[in-house]
Amino acid sequence: MSETQNSQSIxxxxxxxxxxxxxSGASVTLALPRMARAFDVSAALSTQVxxxxxxxxVVFLVMFGHAGDVFSKNAVYRAxxxxxxxxxxxxxxxPNFIGVLVGRFVQAVGSAMVMANAMGIINEHFADKERAKALAYNSMFISVGSISGPAVGGLITSILSWRWIFLLNVPVAIAIMFWAKGAFPRPRLTWADIREQARRVNWLGQLIFSVGVVLMFSSGWITxxxxxxxxxxxxxxxGGGIVTALSFLQADFAPSPWIDPQVLRNITFLTSTSVLFLAMFVNSFSNILLPFYLQDYLPFSPGVSGLIVAAQSVVMLLLSPFVGRLASTPERRPQLVTIGLAMLLVSQIGYAFYGGQxxxxxxxxxxxxNGVGMAFTLTPNNSITMGLVSPKLAGVAGSMNSLFRTIGMAVGISFATNFLYAQLPGVKHITRGLGTTYLHASRIVFYVAVGASLxxxxxxxxxxxxxKSEM
Structure with a gap:
C-alpha cells in the first residue's frame, strides 16, 4: 500500500x-424524554445516561492516551x-435504568480508548500542513454522525424503541472494525513488555484524578x-475540581508522570485546551436542554425535534472542509477561532430569549x-493545540485535548441541568403548563453560557x- 493510500485509509x-x-451520542440526548418515562425517572435523573x-x-482518556504512547496507539484504538x-x-x-448506566459505562471505556488515540494517530501520519485537513475530515465524519443521530434517533424512538439507538451500533461498528483491520496493524507485544511498562505507570496520579472527576459530578447521587x-x-x-488539579500537580513531580511535564508546563497548550473546554461547556447547554424544550414544552415530535437539532451538525458538516482549508495556514487559525467564539456567543443570546413560539x-x-460558531472554533483550535507538541507526545497531547473537550461537555451538562432544576423545585418533567416559570429559569441558564462564551x-x-509578541 502506498503512503497516500495508507493516509486515506487511516x-x-x-x-x-x-x-x-x-x-450514538447525538441519538442519546434526543431519546432522554422517552427514556425518562419508560423507566419512570425524572428528566433530571435521565441525563445521567x-x-x-x-x-x-474523562476518567480514562489520559490514561489510555498514555497507554497509546507507551505500548501502541493502534492496539489501544482497536481494543x-x-x-x-x-x-x-x-x-x-x-432490563432497567441501572442496567442502562452499566452499559453506558462499558461503552464509554471503549470510547475513551478510541478518542485518546485518534488525534495521536493523525499527528503521527500527517505533517502540519496536512494535519488540519485530516482533522477537518474527521470533524466532517463526526458532523455526519451528529446529523444522522438526531434524525435516526428521533425516527427510531417514534416508531420502534430507544433501545435500537444502541443496538444499531453493534453491526455497524463490527463491520468498520473488520474493514479497518489493515489500516491499524496489530503490534507485536509480549506480556513481559506489558508488565515492565505497567510497573512504571503512575497509578497514584491516575487514582487521584479519577477520584476528583467522580467527586465533581457526585451531586447527582449525594446530597x-x-x-x-x-x-x-x-x-x-x-471540591472535585481541586482534587483533579492536585492529580496534575502530583504528575508534575512524580518519578513516572502519567501526564508528561512538557505538556503540563506548556502554557500555550493549556490555554488552547481551556478555549476548547469553554466552547464545549457552552455548546453542551443547548445539546442537553433543547430536546426537553422542543418535545415537552413545544409541540414537536421526537422525529421533528431530531431534524431541528440536526441543523447545527448540518452547518458544521458543510463548513468543516472550508474551515479546514483556511486553517491549513497557521497564521489564520487564531482569527478563525475568534470568529467562531463570537458567533457562539450570539447564538447563546438567541437561546436565552426562546419563548413559547x-x-x-x-x-x-x-x-x-451555534453550528457556524463551533465549525469555526473546533478545527482551527485543534490544529493550534496539536501543533504545539512533538510527535512523541502526540498521544498524551491528543488525549489531553479530548479530555478537556469531554470534561467541558460533562461539566456543562451537569451545570445546566442542575442549575435549571434548582430554579424549578419539585418539577419532575418539563411541560407547557410551567409557562413563564420555565422560560425564566432557562433564560438564566443561558445567560451563564453567554458569560462563558465571552x-x-x-x-x-x-x-x-x-x-504575536513572542514572534
Whole structure:
C-alpha cells in the first residue's frame, strides 16, 4: 500500500468510527424524554445516561492516551472499538435504568480508548500542513454522525424503541472494525513488555484524578445536609475540581508522570485546551436542554425535534472542509477561532430569549449560528493545540485535548441541568403548563453560557496577542 493510500485509509477508518460514536451520542440526548418515562425517572435523573458516559470517558482518556504512547496507539484504538461494541449491546438489552448506566459505562471505556488515540494517530501520519485537513475530515465524519443521530434517533424512538439507538451500533461498528483491520496493524507485544511498562505507570496520579472527576459530578447521587440543589452541586464541582488539579500537580513531580511535564508546563497548550473546554461547556447547554424544550414544552415530535437539532451538525458538516482549508495556514487559525467564539456567543443570546413560539425560523436561527460558531472554533483550535507538541507526545497531547473537550461537555451538562432544576423545585418533567416559570429559569441558564462564551473569546484574543509578541 502506498503512503497516500495508507493516509486515506487511516482518515476513512478513523472517520468511520467517529461517525458511529457521534451517531450514538447525538441519538442519546434526543431519546432522554422517552427514556425518562419508560423507566419512570425524572428528566433530571435521565441525563445521567449522558453523564455516566462522559464522566467515564474523562476518567480514562489520559490514561489510555498514555497507554497509546507507551505500548501502541493502534492496539489501544482497536481494543477500544470492541469494548465500545460490547457496551452498546449491554445498553440496548438493559432490563432497567441501572442496567442502562452499566452499559453506558462499558461503552464509554471503549470510547475513551478510541478518542485518546485518534488525534495521536493523525499527528503521527500527517505533517502540519496536512494535519488540519485530516482533522477537518474527521470533524466532517463526526458532523455526519451528529446529523444522522438526531434524525435516526428521533425516527427510531417514534416508531420502534430507544433501545435500537444502541443496538444499531453493534453491526455497524463490527463491520468498520473488520474493514479497518489493515489500516491499524496489530503490534507485536509480549506480556513481559506489558508488565515492565505497567510497573512504571503512575497509578497514584491516575487514582487521584479519577477520584476528583467522580467527586465533581457526585451531586447527582449525594446530597449534603442543609444544602439546596445548586449549592450542593457547586460544593462537589469545586471540591472535585481541586482534587483533579492536585492529580496534575502530583504528575508534575512524580518519578513516572502519567501526564508528561512538557505538556503540563506548556502554557500555550493549556490555554488552547481551556478555549476548547469553554466552547464545549457552552455548546453542551443547548445539546442537553433543547430536546426537553422542543418535545415537552413545544409541540414537536421526537422525529421533528431530531431534524431541528440536526441543523447545527448540518452547518458544521458543510463548513468543516472550508474551515479546514483556511486553517491549513497557521497564521489564520487564531482569527478563525475568534470568529467562531463570537458567533457562539450570539447564538447563546438567541437561546436565552426562546419563548413559547413554535415557528421554525424563530427556533432555528440560534441553532444554525451555534453550528457556524463551533465549525469555526473546533478545527482551527485543534490544529493550534496539536501543533504545539512533538510527535512523541502526540498521544498524551491528543488525549489531553479530548479530555478537556469531554470534561467541558460533562461539566456543562451537569451545570445546566442542575442549575435549571434548582430554579424549578419539585418539577419532575418539563411541560407547557410551567409557562413563564420555565422560560425564566432557562433564560438564566443561558445567560451563564453567554458569560462563558465571552471568557473564551477574551482568552483567545489574549492568546493571539501573546503569540504575536513572542514572534
Amino acid at each position: 482518515t476513512v477508518s478513523l472517520g468511520a468510527f467517529s461517525f458511529v460514536t457521534a451517531l 449522558v453523564q455516566v458516559g462522559l464522566i467515564t470517558t 477500544g472499538g470492541w469494548v465500545f461494541i460490547i457496551g452498546s449491546l449491554l445498553t440496548g438489552i438493559a 449534603l445536609p442543609g444544602l439546596n440543589q445548586f449549592t450542593n452541586m457547586m460544593v462537589f464541582l469545586i 413554535s415557528g421554525l425560523g424563530y427556533v432555528l436561527w440560534p441553532i444554525i449560528l 471568557i473564551a473569546l477574551i482568552i483567545n484574543v489574549w492568546r493571539t496577542a501573546t503569540s
